Amino acid sequence: MLEIKDLHKSFGNLEVIKGIDLEIDKGNIVVIIGPSGSGKSTVLRCMNLLEQPTSGDIVFEGQSIMENKKNIDKIRENIGMVFQNFNLFPNKSIIENITLAPMKVKGISKAEAEKKAEELLTRVGLIEKKDSFPNQLSGGQQQRIAIARALAMEPDMMLFDEPTSALDPEMVKEVLDVIKELADEGMTMAIVTHEMGFAKEVADRVIFVDGGKIVEDGSPDEVFNNPKSERAKDFFAKIL
Numbered sequence: 001m002l003e004i005k006d007l008h009k010s011f012g013n014l015e016v017i018k019g020i021d022l023e024i025d026k027g028n029i030v031v032i033i034g035p036s037g038s039g040k041s042t043v044l045r046c047m048n049l050l051e052q053p054t055s056g057d058i059v060f061e062g063q064s065i066m067e068n069k070k071n072i073d074k075i076r077e078n079i080g081m082v083f084q085n086f087n088l089f090p091n092k093s094i095i096e097n098i099t100l101a102p103m104k105v106k107g108i109s110k111a112e113a114e115k116k117a118e119e120l121l122t123r124v125g126l127i128e129k130k131d132s133f134p135n136q137l138s139g140g141q142q143q144r145i146a147i148a149r150a151l152a153m154e155p156d157m158m159l160f161d162e163p164t165s166a167l168d169p170e171m172v173k174e175v176l177d178v179i180k181e182l183a184d185e186g187m188t189m190a191i192v193t194h195e196m197g198f199a200k201e202v203a204d205r206v207i208f209v210d211g212g213k214i215v216e217d218g219s220p221d222e223v224f225n226n227p228k229s230e231r232a233k234d235f236f237a238k239i240l
């Protein structure tokens with residue numbers, strides 16, 4: 001579904017991604033872990049061109065997305081993204097947050113967009129919040145809305161950048177449960193997270209990134225229980 005080839009990204013003369021190759025097959029769940037500043041968010045943001053790669057290629061559903069504007073629109077529509085800080089529109093109601101992009105980008109009617117939004121709100125357990133505003137919701141609730149909003153575009157793939165890092169501990173599970181449900185339904189996903197238990201449970205594959213390079217790539221068992229690099233061993237010793 002998505003193939004990244006020899007990805008490099010620099011900010012000014014600071015090279016933060018130093019040649020990453022990664023293939024994500026349909027239905028696969030790839031968890032990306034690694035120390036702070038190692039380039040995890042940048043890789044994820046390059047996948048849907050929120051950041052423009054400095055060099056390399058990204059192929060989505062058989063087409064390079066680096067070539068023209070049309071492909072950028074396609075990728076933004078087809079790859080949903082969920083951020084650490086939810087990024088909901090503060091002055092729009094919950095239902096407006098969810099219906100805005102499908103109406104604007106996909107041109108579907110308000111009635112249809114609302115019907116779909118209500119289904120998604122029911123699914124994430126927040127239908128009673130449809131007329132509330134983001135600041136009336138807890139962090140966990142806001143993140144579930146952010147997931148519903150991304151799903152409203154009917155993406156082929158989802159990217160999650162530390163979706164639970166900004167949450168109070170008691171809200172982590174409700175968000176991870178929604179992501180697990182998506183996993184069970186076969187959604188293709190790349191997830192940056194420090195939740196190792198969750199990673200072991202849902203990941204088909206775990207990538208450990210350090211210094212802008214992939215230093216471990218394997219099944220959760222291989223990477224967590226038998227890391228090859230000192231860097232990964234050291235990291236797990238500190239966080240597990």
Ligand code: ADP
Pocket residue numbers: 011016034035036037038039040041042043
């Ligand atoms: P991670 O998500 O693993 O913590 P990031 O991908 O956010 O790491 O950042 C990798 C490196 O790139 C860091 O050194 C960070 O300071 C730098 N960086 C990220 N975004 C920018 C930017 N927009 N401008 C300059 N430097 C950036």
Ligand code: MG
Pocket residue numbers: 040041042161162
């Ligand atoms: Mg990050």
